[in-house]
Amino acid sequence: xxxxPRALTISALLVLVTGVPAHADDAAALxxxxxxxxxxxxxxxxxxxxxxxxxxxQAATTAAANQPAAEAxxxxxxxxxxxxxxxxxxxVILSGTYTNLDQDPSTFHIAGFVxxxxxxxxxxxxxxxxxxxxxxxxxxxxxxxxxLTAAITGEDQISVEEAFFRTTALRNGxxxxxxxxxxxxxxxxxxxxxxxxxxxxxxxxxxxxGGQYAQNGLQAKWVAPxxxxxxxxxxxxxxxxFPGTRRSANGLNGFAAFAHAGYDIGDSASWRAGLSYLRQxxxxxRFDATDSFDTPIVDSFS
Numbered sequence: 001x002x003x004x005p006r007a008l009t010i011s012a013l014l015v016l017v018t019g020v021p022a023h024a025d026d027a028a029a030l031x032x033x034x035x036x037x038x039x040x041x042x043x044x045x046x047x048x049x050x051x052x053x054x055x056x057x058q059a060a061t062t063a064a065a066n067q068p069a070a071e072a073x074x075x076x077x078x079x080x081x082x083x084x085x086x087x088x089x090x091x092v093i094l095s096g097t098y099t100n101l102d103q104d105p106s107t108f109h110i111a112g113f114v115x116x117x118x119x120x121x122x123x124x125x126x127x128x129x130x131x132x133x134x135x136x137x138x139x140x141x142x143x144x145x146x147x148l149t150a151a152i153t154g155e156d157q158i159s160v161e162e163a164f165f166r167t168t169a170l171r172n173g174x175x176x177x178x179x180x181x182x183x184x185x186x187x188x189x190x191x192x193x194x195x196x197x198x199x200x201x202x203x204x205x206x207x208x209x210g211g212q213y214a215q216n217g218l219q220a221k222w223v224a225p226x227x228x229x230x231x232x233x234x235x236x237x238x239x240x241x242f243p244g245t246r247r248s249a250n251g252l253n254g255f256a257a258f259a260h261a262g263y264d265i266g267d268s269a270s271w272r273a274g275l276s277y278l279r280q281x282x283x284x285x286r287f288d289a290t291d292s293f294d295t296p297i298v299d300s301f302s
Contacts, residue, residue: 114287
C-alpha cells in the first residue's frame with residue numbers, strides 16, 4: 001500500500017516535464033510575432049516620416065515661389081564704384097589747363113560785338129586750376145528726377161550751374177524740365193565743359209551768349225516715334241543771362257525754340273542737324289568799353 005503515493009508523484013513530475021516544451025514553443029511564437037509587428041511598425045513609421053518630409057518640402061517650395069524676390073543688398077560704398085551705391089548719386093569732375101599765349105588775355109575782345117563779361121576769351125596764362133564740378137543726382141519718386149551741379153572756380157567761387165527737376169513718366173515722348181538748366185539751343189550749349197571736344201567753345205557761343213546760355217524757367221521736349229531722330233522743344237523763363245537781363249516785370253523772357261534731327265552712320269558715327277531760335281529783352285544791359293580816345297567808359301543798351 002505504500003507504493004501508491006510515489007507512483008502519483010512520479011506521474012505528476014512526468015506531466016510537468018512533458019508540458020514545458022509546449023509553453024516554450026508558445027513563447028517563441030509570440031516573440032516572433034512581436035518582432036514581426038515591430039518590423040512592420042518601423043517600416044510604416046519610416047514611410048510616414050518620408051511622406052511628411054516630402055509634403056513639407058513641397059509646401060516650402062510653393063511658398064518661396066509665391067513670395068516676391070528679395071532685393072539685392074546695396075553694395076558698400078567702399079567696395080563699388082557704381083553711382084547706385086549712393087543716394088543721391090554723386091560725381092566730382094576736376095579740370096586744369098596750361099595756356100601759352102603771345103597776347104595779353106586781359107585785352108581780349110571780339111571785334112564788333114558787345115563785351116559779354118562771361119566766359120569769352122582764352123583764359124589766363126600758364127597753369128590754371130580751371131572749373132571743378134560737383135554733381136548730385138537722384139530719382140525723387142517714380143515721376144521726377146532731380147539734378148544739382150555746382151561749379152567751383154580756381155578763384156574759390158562757387159556757383160550753381162544747374163539745379164532742375166525732369167519728368168520721367170510722361171508718355172508719347174514728352175518730357176518737362178524746370179529750374180535752372182543749360183538751354184538746348186544749338187548742339188554744344190547744354191554740354192558741360194568737361195565733355196567738350198576742345199578746351200574752349202566756338203566763337204559763336206562766346207560772342208552771342210557769353211559762353212553758355214542758362215535758363216531759369218521751364219523746358220518742354222518731344223521726341224517723335226520715328227527711326228530718324230526728331231526732337232522739338234520750347235523753353236522760357238527769366239531770360240536774365242547775356243544778352244538779356246531780368247526785367248522788372250512778372251512776365252517771361254528769353255523765349256527759345258529748337259528742332260534737332262539725326263541718324264546713325266554705321267556703328268561708330270552719326271550725323272545731326274538743327275535749327276534754333278532765341279528771343280530776349282534787355283533793360284539797361286551795362287558793359288565796359290573805351291571811346292575814340294581810349295578813355296574807359298560805361299555803356300548800356302536796352
